[in-house]
Amino acid sequence: MTGAFIIEGQYDKDLNDFYGDGFTRRVPPIVVNQLGSVPGLSVGAFLGPGPNFSVNGRIQPTIKMAGKSVAMWRIVNSASRAGMYFLPPTSLQWKQIAQDGVQFKEENYQANTSQTFTLMSGNRADLLVKAPAYNEKDKSKNVYPVLVYNTVDPSDRPPARPFFPTATLMNVEVTKDGQEMQFMPQAPAFPPFLKDIKDSDITGTKIIKFATKPGTPSAQQQTIDGKQFDGEVGAVVLLNRSEEWKIVNETYPPSTGPQISHPFHIHINPFQVTELFDPNEVLSSPNGAGTVTINSVTDAQGVTTTTVTGSAETNFTRDFHIGDWIWTNGQAATGPPAAPPGIVQKIVDEHTLLIDTNKSVNAASPYQIAVPLYTIDANNVRAGQCLIDPNNPKPCTKPPATNLIWWDTFAIPSGNNFYNAATNTWTQVPGHFRMRSNFVDYAGYYVIHCHILAHEDRGMMTVVEVAPLQSPYSHH
Ligand SMILES: [Cu+2]
Numbered sequence: 001m002t003g004a005f006i007i008e009g010q011y012d013k014d015l016n017d018f019y020g021d022g023f024t025r026r027v028p029p030i031v032v033n034q035l036g037s038v039p040g041l042s043v044g045a046f047l048g049p050g051p052n053f054s055v056n057g058r059i060q061p062t063i064k065m066a067g068k069s070v071a072m073w074r075i076v077n078s079a080s081r082a083g084m085y086f087l088p089p090t091s092l093q094w095k096q097i098a099q100d101g102v103q104f105k106e107e108n109y110q111a112n113t114s115q116t117f118t119l120m121s122g123n124r125a126d127l128l129v130k131a132p133a134y135n136e137k138d139k140s141k142n143v144y145p146v147l148v149y150n151t152v153d154p155s156d157r158p159p160a161r162p163f164f165p166t167a168t169l170m171n172v173e174v175t176k177d178g179q180e181m182q183f184m185p186q187a188p189a190f191p192p193f194l195k196d197i198k199d200s201d202i203t204g205t206k207i208i209k210f211a212t213k214p215g216t217p218s219a220q221q222q223t224i225d226g227k228q229f230d231g232e233v234g235a236v237v238l239l240n241r242s243e244e245w246k247i248v249n250e251t252y253p254p255s256t257g258p259q260i261s262h263p264f265h266i267h268i269n270p271f272q273v274t275e276l277f278d279p280n281e282v283l284s285s286p287n288g289a290g291t292v293t294i295n296s297v298t299d300a301q302g303v304t305t306t307t308v309t310g311s312a313e314t315n316f317t318r319d320f321h322i323g324d325w326i327w328t329n330g331q332a333a334t335g336p337p338a339a340p341p342g343i344v345q346k347i348v349d350e351h352t353l354l355i356d357t358n359k360s361v362n363a364a365s366p367y368q369i370a371v372p373l374y375t376i377d378a379n380n381v382r383a384g385q386c387l388i389d390p391n392n393p394k395p396c397t398k399p400p401a402t403n404l405i406w407w408d409t410f411a412i413p414s415g416n417n418f419y420n421a422a423t424n425t426w427t428q429v430p431g432h433f434r435m436r437s438n439f440v441d442y443a444g445y446y447v448i449h450c451h452i453l454a455h456e457d458r459g460m461m462t463v464v465e466v467a468p469l470q471s472p473y474s475h476h
Helices: 009-017 106-111
Strands: 030-033 063-067 070-077 084-088 091-101 118-119 124-130 145-152 166-174 202-213 221-224 233-238 239-248 263-266 269-276 283-286 292-298 303-308 326-329 341-350 352-355 359-366 369-371 409-411 416-420 425-429 429-440 443-449 462-468
Touching: 009 070, 091 106, 118 124, 202 233, 221 443, 233 239, 233 369, 292 326
Parallel strands: 030 070, 063 166, 202 239, 233 462
Antiparallel strands: 070 124, 084 118, 084 145, 091 124, 145 166, 202 221, 239 429, 263 409, 263 443, 269 429, 283 369, 292 303, 292 359, 303 352, 326 341, 326 369, 341 352, 416 425, 443 462
């Protein structure tokens, strides 16, 4: 069972001063869950992202809004596993005003209108949502779906996986126009203690490594810094200091299943993200010529070979590099009805590829070629790709340097495998982000953990100890 505590303050008062008393409580919190997702406590078998979402206990409910009115939605992703990637709304408009219970600064409020955003398991967002005018001409056209992708990693949804379907989270039914309402012209007042953490504020750094260790499904382990949770302290910080932590994800497909962006969650104080490196980011995903079938065969020794066979129009030697992904919209012959991903292991000829998946696609299917943004192969850098040092990978682009959003849950990009043609070798490169936090207000113990429940319960958690500057014991 899940729910939400709402702690009100100046932020709510500013909203209610503008929109009228009770505005922030008019729409109940939108608590999203996945009913019936399997916790998977005893085995680590790949469960997929799990079923689609419920909203306050109902599947795809309809909420009503008067035409041209503005409402506030507080959305809580309390699902035990999957994240939601919100597609831009059609006809509805929204502006995000808070993330993970912390309000947006004016600049960030102004900079976003009807943008996509992702709520991983544990994330929350506040939106101001504006309804379009009631459609008098065609009264049947007053229902607007809120569409999401069910996701645990960017590699499982567009643009990396172009054929992935959307899910309807809920519907908005627009009723007769009320009085026209506008988005608040300015964000609620921003308290000084939420100012950016400067370089000069940082008094310490740490590296925290999340990992899914490969093995048979029941032998897979979810660890932080190589350990399953045993109650010991994993990180010590002094009270009232600011630190910068590099949060690393050493989870590599396909030995642990597909990519997983473990949602890093820390209690007590939020953080700002100063660097984000996702080794699974794609540069482009063009359509390939012709169609493919995929045939997966496991021999008596248990070795699986998966062959992609192209139609007469395909030209794999021209279109693919080893390490690219191939996606189809065909149905898997076994397993869940999803298009299997494949990382190209070998380009045999114009009409034959070997890929790393273990699923078949029997019907001739269109396909797309996902070209990774990053490469470690200095001799084969394609236009637009970024060359990285696998031992010290750096992102192509930096987040903005100022007005950073505050989070308490953030998906650590999954690791990936990179091919170097010169040495004919594969290298694992982990994903990471860097975050800064003020360890204030509270001395004592609390936890960091993966917000995927089955990972947290199976050991992906550790203790942060915030020690007061002076010993809590005094002697006379
Ligand atoms: Cu996890």
